Amino acid sequence: MNNKRFCSAILVSVVAPSLLFAGTISGKVTYTGTPAKQKAIDMSKEPSCAKQHETPQLTETVVPGSNNTLENVVVYISAGAPDENGASAKPVLFTQQGCHYAPHVLAFQVGQELDVANKDQTSHNIHPLPKLNREWNKSQPPGSPDIKEKYDQAEFISVKCNIHPWMHGWFAVLKTSHYAVTGDGGTFTLPNLPPGKYTVTAWQEDYGTKTAEVTITGNETKTADFSFVAKPY
């Protein structure tokens, strides 16, 4: 066997099982009960931002989607998969536009580069409030270059603007690349999972976490649905 063929054989034996037996976990996040009303945000003190919203921006602590589904829920493999570092992953972008954080919940990996952009004509001062990681807060006047940061520890970090008190978001720093954030419809998909027993966790900023145990045995799609109890206030 020459070297080339040997290498190909090694590659196939390593890659093939993960392709052939790549399982998927998918599901939907819903709520029962009545969630708190999303409140309109008055940005009149910052006219350059207020004029960017035809209708007032709403609070996003709980964002109900169609058919009792929940948006902005982070669903991720919390146990069963090896820890990963996202240093080589593509940077993620957190944008301040219209005095609003987009996305409201940004999930990324430990070690992965985080870029923070200010697209507004006003200064922002982004201030994430970690408990395990190093805390920083940075002022970003209009036209400033993106702020580049990364986190060493996995945790959910509340993010606020020190200048505009209504601005709020979250960083979900995870030690896995298997994660998803639900959009309208509340659905999620976690693909490319090798066979194994996994704990899947769904995190919602106000309602907390729910977990499910899922076993992937081969090339299959398993369903894990999560349901939170909504709070009226």
Add this chain to the structure above:
Amino acid sequence: MAKLFAVTLLIIAIVSAVPIIRNTWHPVEDISAHGQAIDDQMSETMWEAGISFLVSQIFLAWLIFRFSGSRPGEKTKTFPGGAKGLVAAAIILVGVEVFALGAFGVKAWGNIYFTQPGPDALPIQVQAGQFAFYFRYPGPDGKLGPIHADKISEGNQNFFGLDPANDVESRDDIVTAEMAIPVNKEVRLLMHAKDVSHSFYVPALRIHQDFVPGLDLQLHFTATKVGRYEIVCSQLCGLGHYNMKAYLSVLSQPDYDEWLKKEAALQ
């Protein structure tokens, strides 16, 4: 040379008095029931201080003009040692002036800050925090629900730390980022700071009061003219101080009722 200096001093004094005498810089139009007393006091202070300034500058210029240069055989009186009468007269003159301004001024000030609002005054709570003002109006029950500092959640627009799940009084409270008041109606402002010192300054209302962390302060006033005015923070309170402002809308009673109804629907 000294004579040139004396003339220059005289010119500077007169030129600097011109814009004040011509009333070049007007204060913004007063829209409050009490503002006239403040304006009168300010005007009185400006006149008294202005005349004293001019007289003292002219007197100084005359002294320099008259006594400059060397005068052989004449002894110059200096203080301490000589010129005691002149110095004592100056101290008494300035002291009386300062006391007089204080004695008359405190009346205008005390009428606003040391009197109680009427029983029908409209209560509005204002909270200053880095770097925005928020206002709270009682709902139909007429009561403001209690504040729980641990419940403050700005991202969820719970700026006052209300707990409507447990406090019935909080459920109908109306929280706004703009302040609206009915015209010709006395307002009782309940003020507190969430973090550091701030200030509630509405030049048009002739109202200027600091927020002091830990203190609940009260202020009352009546606005007499419909319009939209600026509320600014005038205590350096941090990075975003330059941007800390809100708007005050003085509305007719029907417009105010409509505004409050609209804000209540947004809660």
